[in-house]
Amino acid sequence: MSSTYTHSKKNQSLTKNQRIVLDLLQNSGEPLKAYFILDSLKKEGLNSPLQVYRALDKLVELGKIHKIESINSFIICNNSNCASNTAFTICERCGKVKEIKNKYLKDSVSDLVKDNQLEITRYNLEFYVLCKSCKIN
Amino acid sequence: MSSTYTHSKKNQSLTKNQRIVLDLLQNSGEPLKAYFILDSLKKEGLNSPLQVYRALDKLVELGKIHKIESINSFIICNNSNCASNTAFTICERCGKVKEIKNKYLKDSVSDLVKDNQLEITRYNLEFYVLCKSCKIN
DNA sequence: TTACATATGTAATAGTATAACATTAGAGGT
DNA sequence: ACCTCTAATGTTATACTATTACATATGTAA
Ligand SMILES: [Zn+2]
Ligand SMILES: [Zn+2]
Ligand SMILES: [Zn+2]
Ligand SMILES: [Zn+2]
Numbered sequence A, B: 001m002s003s004t005y006t007h008s009k010k011n012q013s014l015t016k017n018q019r020i021v022l023d024l025l026q027n028s029g030e031p032l033k034a035y036f037i038l039d040s041l042k043k044e045g046l047n048s049p050l051q052v053y054r055a056l057d058k059l060v061e062l063g064k065i066h067k068i069e070s071i072n073s074f075i076i077c078n079n080s081n082c083a084s085n086t087a088f089t090i091c092e093r094c095g096k097v098k099e100i101k102n103k104y105l106k107d108s109v110s111d112l113v114k115d116n117q118l119e120i121t122r123y124n125l126e127f128y129v130l131c132k133s134c135k136i137n
Numbered sequence C: 001t002t003a004c005a006t007a008t009g010t011a012a013t014a015g016t017a018t019a020a021c022a023t024t025a026g027a028g029g030t
Numbered sequence D: 001a002c003c004t005c006t007a008a009t010g011t012t013a014t015a016c017t018a019t020t021a022c023a024t025a026t027g028t029a030a
Helices: A016-028 A034-040 A049-061 A105-117 A130-136 B015-029 B032-039 B049-061 B102-117 B132-136
Strands: A067-068 A072-075 A086-091 A097-101 A118-131 B065-068 B073-074 B086-091 B097-099 B120-129
Touching: A016 A034, A016 A072, A034 A049, A049 A067, A049 A072, A072 A086, A072 A097, A086 A105, A105 A118, A105 B032, A105 B102, B015 B032, B015 B049, B015 B073, B032 B049, B049 B065, B049 B073, B049 B102, B065 B086, B073 B097, B086 B102
Parallel strands: A086 A118, B086 B120
Antiparallel strands: A067 A072, A086 A097, A118 B120, B065 B073, B086 B097
């Protein structure tokens, strides 16, 4: 086995392509771009962009990964309860992305939405920051 | 003058390309894509994508327009005080976009950010909704 | 005027995503 | 097992979005 990633035993209901894309994102933990994923998974049998995009679309739909719109990248979901809602911090200097786990923030957003009588189906929140290491330098 | 848009008298400090792009967005009021803008402004002398992207970049930087990341589109800013912060509702069915003007919402977001000790430089909020006309049908 | 920064013009290319169509694999019912 | 239907795959081509590179022009301030 020359695989560079470890096949997890979960995610059994996924198809082959969906699983290898998800595994890559899971093992990476940071946002990856579609064509990077394609290059990385050539050896696993993914040959065309469409194979990657179809897997990504499905995984987004299942809530297992998120798309970070402003950087055209995909990242594993860090939470269990996002549904299709997303909230990230993005460092403006180094590009580092973190999913916001803070339950209070998410609750606050929900309250906020209720208070403003917005009937939303989902949301995408991108907070641009200077991350700790970038703030020092 | 066969121009399809009216030249506003404001925005005098902008350059020619920046002004005609801004005028188009102003008169449209809805999100436009870069290559649509290019096609629309061929008669005004814009010949290449780069001319459009450069004008758009500058206008975003000046806070006069916003980019809506999830649809690769640009829209005139509806407020006076956005700085580089953005908040939109996007209809999931018809794609209609509205900038959120509600000051309370923006204040709430600021509070929210403070409460969570996020030191942000700016934010981009995308709320997906079903707009009124889509809800009826 | 000179110097410098900013904006333009133009061509080429890089990066992101989908259309179209033929084929295959799985799930459920008979 | 067989049929049927849906979802997923494989493949090629193409559409859409954005930037690099470099030459030229324009505006502003010393
Ligand atoms: Zn998540
Ligand atoms: Zn950073
Ligand atoms: Zn605005
Ligand atoms: Zn609608």
